[in-house]
Amino acid sequence: MHKRDREATRARLLEAARLRFAREGYDATSVRDIARDSGVDATLIFRYFGSKKQLFEQAAATDAPAGLFQGPEEELVARMVRTVVDHDWTEYGGEHPLVAMLRSSAHEDARLRIRTEVCDTYVNALRDLAAGEDAELRAELLSAWMVGIGILRSVVATPALTQASVADLAPHIATVATGLLGRPMSGTADQGDGPGPA
Secondary structure, three states, X not given: OOHHHHHHHHHHHHHHHHHHHHHHOOOOOOHHHHHHHHOOOOHHHHHHHOOXXXXXXXXXXXXXXXXXXXXXXXXXXXXXXXXXXXXXXXXXXXXXXXXXXHHHOOOHHHHHHHHHHHHHHHHHHHHHHOOOOOHHHHHHHHHHHHHHHHHHXXXXXXXXXXXXXXXXXXXXXXXXXXXXXXXXXXXXXXXXOOOOOO
């Protein structure tokens, strides 16, 4: 098989794995399901990834949306919320990947992977913005609030939050972010500086 074909097959497997893990979780997803969705033999998963665990780790690894950490610091939380509300996460079944991957949290390896993703990408950035004591705790509280927004919008589908736009959320984003980070934070972000709809 040519290198280009191998790369295309590997990418197809990762795409199918992301969608399966997002919709069904780690334990309910089988290697055969992913292979069938990709139109390939299951042995290729072990050839390219070694194991289901390693496939999950690569599928769960997400790069922060372009522009998330660019722009004014006081707009960071607004940009983060916008990735939950406005960003197109089609490859994860339409949900933010952290919300989607929570379906795998009953599995210890998956839970550790999710924790690494959350802490390394989001919590640490918020902690670095927090003023005063208990910065880690307040960063985690703010992260929990944003994950909760994602869960209520895409999993529970509560009516008011599901229908709310970024503009509707803006004053509340500013209030919560300012309160928890102990510094003035904006509820809006310049569309040119942060990630918007993909």
